[in-house]
Amino acid sequence: MKLPPIAIYCSSRSWGGLEMNTLRLSAWMAERDHQITLFCMHDSPLATYAAEQHVPVRYISRNNRYFDLPRAIVMKKELERSGIRVLILVDNRDLDFGVLVKLLYVKRIRLIYQQHMRLGIRKRDPIHIVRFRQLDAWITLLPYMKKEILSKTTYPEKRIHLIPLGLDVTALRASLPTKEIAREQLKLPEDVFTIGILGRLDPQKGQHIVIEALALLKEQGVSCLLLVMGETTRNEGEDYLQKLQQLVVEKGMQDHVFFRGYHENITGFYAAIDLFVLGSYEETYGMVTIEGMLCGVPVVGSRAGGTTELLGNGEFGWLYQPKDPADLARTIIRVKSDPKQLQYTVTAALEHALKAYSHTEECIKIEELLRSLT
Secondary structure, eight states: OOOOOEEEEEEOOOHHHHHHHHHHHHHHHHHHTTOOEEEEEEESHHHHHHTTTTTTEEEOOOSSSOOOOHHHHHHHHHHHTTTTOEEEEEEEEGGGHHHOOOOOOOOEEEEEEEOOOOOOOOSSSSSHHHHTOOOEEEEEHHHHHHHHHHHSSSSOOEEEEEOOOOHHHHHHHHHHHHHHHHHHTTOOSSSSOOOEEEBOOOOGGGGHHHHHHHHHHHTTTOOOOEEEEEEEOTTSSSSOOOHHHHHHHTTTTTTTTTOOOOOSOOOHHHOOOOOOEEEOOOOOHHHHHHHHTTEEEEEEEESSHHHHHGGGGSSSSSEEHHHHHHHOOHHHHHHOOOHHHHHHHHHHHHHHHHHOOOOHHHHHHHHHHHHHHO
16 A cells, blocks of 8 residues: 655754654655655755755744644645645654644644654653644654653553664665775774774763773773764864863873764774774664674673663673773773674674664554554
């Protein structure tokens, strides 16, 4: 059964995991011959990149978070003109707006929320109960997130659907260069064990924790280099980068830490390193963890948020206590000291990630959900 026209709505002006995954889903569903329209801000990075990938886009003005009836009326008319019967929301700030649009719609529209962030506080008050009741389906990413929904809301379990975010695993692995080429391109030494951390430069991402752990390894005579790749946080200038560079100098690590800024081609990063470390205090759903597994790189992550489940509680990687450089250093030593276990874990992680996090699997599950609703 062919699916009806689908709208994916995102009012965010940012460019992070939520927006990247929204663009990926829009492009993949369009490639699978579904009639997809992405509604987003005209001055947002999401709109720019969507146009580059030829994803059908319609521009919106940013809705207020609550009770924005005028814009909801405009959106409702736009959906009716286009014959759109499915509206997918990806940002929790748009939930109230989406509910208003649904209530205004003359014909029945299916409203779906794809959750990207944790819930935070309990949401069992009358306003949230009424709002969530209008959702025909709630897509969440990991079992711990589903448990949160059940404990912090009154939303019925039968309407919660566990669908992990995926990646184009074939394209990702096909674009991996050799280690020699990757290190040459990034101007890294050829024959030294290299740890990598990838992501926006931000204190919550924990780059300073990894640098401190590297300093502890140096004190213990463990030879390692660190590749730090990522751009500075939007609107926060170079402050944190300067603090990181100062920390490197204080620890006498100038010859051991390499800052390489932001690169669109991430596979060169994974090909260049021997070990990937997720320094974040907590990640709801770290795509970099999945990328590392798919690229055949051993992954060390903090025991918090979704990382614990993505790494199978240690079956597909190694876990350390968040914000603890000493525990991270001990974990890195453990990884390095057992090559047989390292190879076994990397192989198991790759096999698991290929099955669990394929973008094809994500699209199929969403298609099945939409067919069941429409």
